[in-house]
Amino acid sequence: MISLNTCEGRLYLSSDTMCKSDSTTKLLQQIHTPEFLNSIKCSGVPNHELFLKVGTPIMLLRNIDHANGLCNGTRLVVTKLGNHVLEAKILMGDNAGEKVLIPRMTLTPADPRLPFKFQRRQFPIIVSYAMTINKSQGQSLSHVGLILQKPVFTHGQLYVAISRVRSRSGLKILVCDNDSSRTTNVVYKEVFQNL
Structure with a gap:
């Protein structure tokens, strides 16, 4: 770049x-x-x-x-x-x-x-032409492009990434998993068993 x-x-x-x-x-x-x-x-x-x-x-x-x-x-x-x-x-x-x-x-x-x-x-x-999901926390951006080469690995991480953008029109997501238009939001249900 x-x-x-x-x-x-x-x-x-x-x-x-x-x-x-x-x-x-x-x-x-x-x-x-x-x-x-x-x-x-x-x-x-x-x-x-x-x-x-x-x-x-x-x-x-x-x-x-x-x-x-x-x-x-x-x-x-x-x-x-x-x-x-x-x-x-x-x-x-x-x-x-x-x-x-x-x-x-x-x-x-x-x-x-x-x-x-x-x-x-x-x-x-x-x-910094790009940043990790963790680094984006707390920021408000007009355009967000997500490259998801693998399923999101932590519960809530996909929400954090998507919620950084101000409007839906400013969000682009590329899912790189076998030409699918879906990704898995990983949830570890074991975490909720002892609540």
Whole structure:
């Protein structure tokens, strides 16, 4: 999608280092080189390489300023690309239309699969042309497109996804299950037995 945007783009690279709080930092720095740390991709942390253009939709990965609507999951669109900050316009909520500055931040992943701690200094955003059902909770959208490759796996999840749209005409659903026009809303009846 970014390649369809004719604006000139910019590549932002992160600065990755081992956390100094670990007593084995010197040994780990020899094993986990900056090139290795740059290759790590984990949830809640932006990638080492972040390619942006003016007009690119983005989503915040961290709470920056709750009072001004800059919270985890806030959707914005890039308006200017700076060396140390990005300017973006908020797309949803009470502060929709306001321009804000997003600085680089030092983030430490909390992924239990990593046997060591490292820090990544990067803009706390991801490019966001789409989002998960969970990230859409609490948002009101004029157009929603659902791609259901499998039946919805949690009770109520289909309701959450469909209820994000303001009107029925703004809803499109693609069911990818054997050319069917139906999907299963999974309900675990065992949950209700002890009520």
